[in-house]
Amino acid sequence: GAGVSQTPSNKVTEKGKYVELRCDPISGHTALYWYRQSLGQGPEFLIYFQGTGAADDSGLPNDRFFAVRPEGSVSTLKIQRTERGDSAVYLCASSLISKGSGANVLTFGAGSRLTVL
Amino acid sequence: QKEVEQDPGPLSVPEGAIVSLNCTYSNSAFQYFMWYRQYSRKGPELLMYTYSSGNKEDGRFTAQVDKSSKYISLFIRDSQPSDSATYLCAMRKGSGGSNYKLTFGKGTLLTVNP
Numbered sequence: 702g703a704g705v706s707q708t709p710s711n712k713v714t715e716k717g718k719y720v721e722l723r724c725d726p727i728s729g730h731t732a733l734y735w736y737r738q739s740l741g742q743g744p745e746f747l748i749y750f751q752g753t754g755a756a757d758d759s760g761l762p763n764d765r766f767f768a769v770r771p772e773g774s775v776s777t778l779k780i781q782r783t784e785r786g787d788s789a790v791y792l793c794a795s796s797l798i799s800k801g802s803g804a805n806v807l808t809f810g811a812g813s814r815l816t817v818l
Numbered sequence: 819q820k821e822v823e824q825d826p827g828p829l830s831v832p833e834g835a836i837v838s839l840n841c842t843y844s845n846s847a848f849q850y851f852m853w854y855r856q857y858s859r860k861g862p863e864l865l866m867y868t869y870s871s872g873n874k875e876d877g878r879f880t881a882q883v884d885k886s887s888k889y890i891s892l893f894i895r896d897s898q899p900s901d902s903a904t905y906l907c908a909m910r911k912g913s914g915g916s917n918y919k920l921t922f923g924k925g926t927l928l929t930v931n932p
Contacts, residue, residue, distance in 0.1 A: 705861070732918070734918075736920075741826065741924065741925075742924055742925075743822075743824070743906050743908070743922030743923050743924050743925050744862065744906075744920070744922050745922070746919045746920065746921075749918055749919070757916060757918075757919070759916075760919075792861055792862070794861075805918065806864055806867065807864070807920065808864075809854075809861035809862045809863070810861050811859070811860050811861045812860075812861055814859075
């Protein structure tokens with residue numbers, strides 16, 4: 702597609718429920734990133750994929766969070782036993798070049814706004 | 819202390835004003851400096867991209883980086899109501915581990931009044 706597509710755009714769930722957020726990156730982009738943006742804050746890094754593998758998941762806050770990218774394209778962020786503190790906008794980004802070279806420009810999606818009641 | 823500090827504002831200016839936005843940072847390993855614009859309910863959109871110290875100009879926008887002071891700025895000339903958005907500074911390392919990882923400021927909310 703022309704841009705990074707994220708679904709759902711909005712998700713309201715109850716505390717303790719399981720949630721999946723999907724990201725469809727720009728076609729041909731090998732690198733994919735998840736960031737989390739809490740209200741009034743800048744985005745914070747969660748996880749980075751190069752191809753199918755998670756090259757860096759150091760930003761995932763705890764083991765309730767998990768992300769996959771089985772075919773090297775679409776990625777799913779999975780949150781188990783959601784807590785109210787998980788409420789945030791989850792942003793996905795993709796880039797053509799995975800390494801942090803000068804041309805590594807990230808394109809962000811519009812985000813999935815998660816509200817945990 | 820956060821690695822990147824940015825005054826969240828809000829900042830309100832009249833149309834046509836010159837706007838100055840800035841960030842300070844503490845990690846001397848940062849080499850690439852970016853400014854993103856984020857409209858309400860949208861994802862961040864890259865505006866300007868600078869490597870190391872210096873100035874870069876693109877239309878009404880000028881980005882400045884002063885690595886000696888660990889200070890970056892974005893200037894918007896002849897500001898327009900369509901510039902009303904949150905402006906996020908972001909930066910990353912030039913090489914070494916995790917140099918793909920962006921560290922963002924909190925963002926400054928700008929309103930340009932017609």
